[in-house]
Amino acid sequence: MVVVMAPEATESDIEEIVDLVNAAGGEAFVSRGVSRTIIGLVGDVEQFGALNLRSYPGVSDVVRISVPYKLVSREHHPNRSVITVGGVPIGPGHLTVIAGPCTVETAEQTLAAARMAQTAGASVLRGGAFKPRTSPYAFQGLGEAGLRILADVRAETGLPVVTEVIDPASVDLVSSYADMLQVGTRSMQNFALLQAVGSANKPVLLKRGMNATIEEWLMAAEYIAQRGNLDIVLCERGIRTFETATRNTLDISAVPVAQRLSHLPVIIDPSHSGGRRDLVLPLSRAAVAVGADGIIVDVHPHPAAAMCDGDQALTGEDIRDLAEMAATLPQLLGRTLTPAPRPVTGAAKLPTGLDASLV
Numbered sequence: 001m002v003v004v005m006a007p008e009a010t011e012s013d014i015e016e017i018v019d020l021v022n023a024a025g026g027e028a029f030v031s032r033g034v035s036r037t038i039i040g041l042v043g044d045v046e047q048f049g050a051l052n053l054r055s056y057p058g059v060s061d062v063v064r065i066s067v068p069y070k071l072v073s074r075e076h077h078p079n080r081s082v083i084t085v086g087g088v089p090i091g092p093g094h095l096t097v098i099a100g101p102c103t104v105e106t107a108e109q110t111l112a113a114a115r116m117a118q119t120a121g122a123s124v125l126r127g128g129a130f131k132p133r134t135s136p137y138a139f140q141g142l143g144e145a146g147l148r149i150l151a152d153v154r155a156e157t158g159l160p161v162v163t164e165v166i167d168p169a170s171v172d173l174v175s176s177y178a179d180m181l182q183v184g185t186r187s188m189q190n191f192a193l194l195q196a197v198g199s200a201n202k203p204v205l206l207k208r209g210m211n212a213t214i215e216e217w218l219m220a221a222e223y224i225a226q227r228g229n230l231d232i233v234l235c236e237r238g239i240r241t242f243e244t245a246t247r248n249t250l251d252i253s254a255v256p257v258a259q260r261l262s263h264l265p266v267i268i269d270p271s272h273s274g275g276r277r278d279l280v281l282p283l284s285r286a287a288v289a290v291g292a293d294g295i296i297v298d299v300h301p302h303p304a305a306a307m308c309d310g311d312q313a314l315t316g317e318d319i320r321d322l323a324e325m326a327a328t329l330p331q332l333l334g335r336t337l338t339p340a341p342r343p344v345t346g347a348a349k350l351p352t353g354l355d356a357s358l359v
């Protein structure tokens, strides 16, 4: 059951509901959104019904939810949400392109990739500083030094930054640099991490576990929402199937299915799903056509020398093809490409040691 508070509800109205639910032996989870607060109730639904919560001041609605996730469902929030990342919207009406290197290697490489991302029509920069690699011998990322590079490149380009966080202990550190926290496919059911990002004051990009059903994915989002953070973007990045021609199988139907079940925006990762450069553009077109709210794409100035996922990184001519697609296809389908924010004049500082010829 979910209690939807009216926009004018006061803190004491919210507290009164929480106290009533606690006194009835239940638990109340308060989620404060931009325009309204909702309270998710866990416990005996019949007993909550007897409380007649709708009659209390500040309560706009009380909704019984039949799906196992509540706060992220469309049953309690019928309109699809728009999430903003450093001022950039992701949600209905827009196509938001997020692009950047799979992993931050150097300041030069990251800035060059960010410039490529801008050329491709991106309004948000991606890049991993903490890399959850399948092999313990593979490059694990630059850690905080990588986060510093991302922050410098944001200052230079104006692009807000999304980067992965892999454990609860580093959520504060990553939050102090990033505009959005990414939870990767391998971490989708790391419940301690989900709770930690749920308590952080940053939007979250939640990738679908490669072996997870759509319901499990939405339950993972519910863990985040339950801690008070409803600024979540879902990302379909391919699932494990018997097919070996591609790295993963892009589950294109997950987009409309998740959008029908949940109010959260849904984007597609055509790079990690196909795992092949030649598939990125066709899968990006499919993402726009199926109604995805955005795409997240790997780009690299020298894919052959990339420390991670070079096979799927776009470069050169492919960037121009992606830009053309992003500039034309969304309009045909009644949407607009989200524009990139402008850098704050004077605030920009070239990352140390940057080779200006690369940009």
Ligand code: PEP
Pocket: 102, 128, 132, 183, 184, 185, 186, 207, 237, 269, 272
């Ligand atoms: C990534 O986006 O860098 C990444 C590791 O993706 P995934 O978690 O989908 O494999």
Ligand code: MN
Pocket: 102, 103, 272, 308, 309
């Ligand atoms: Mn990668």
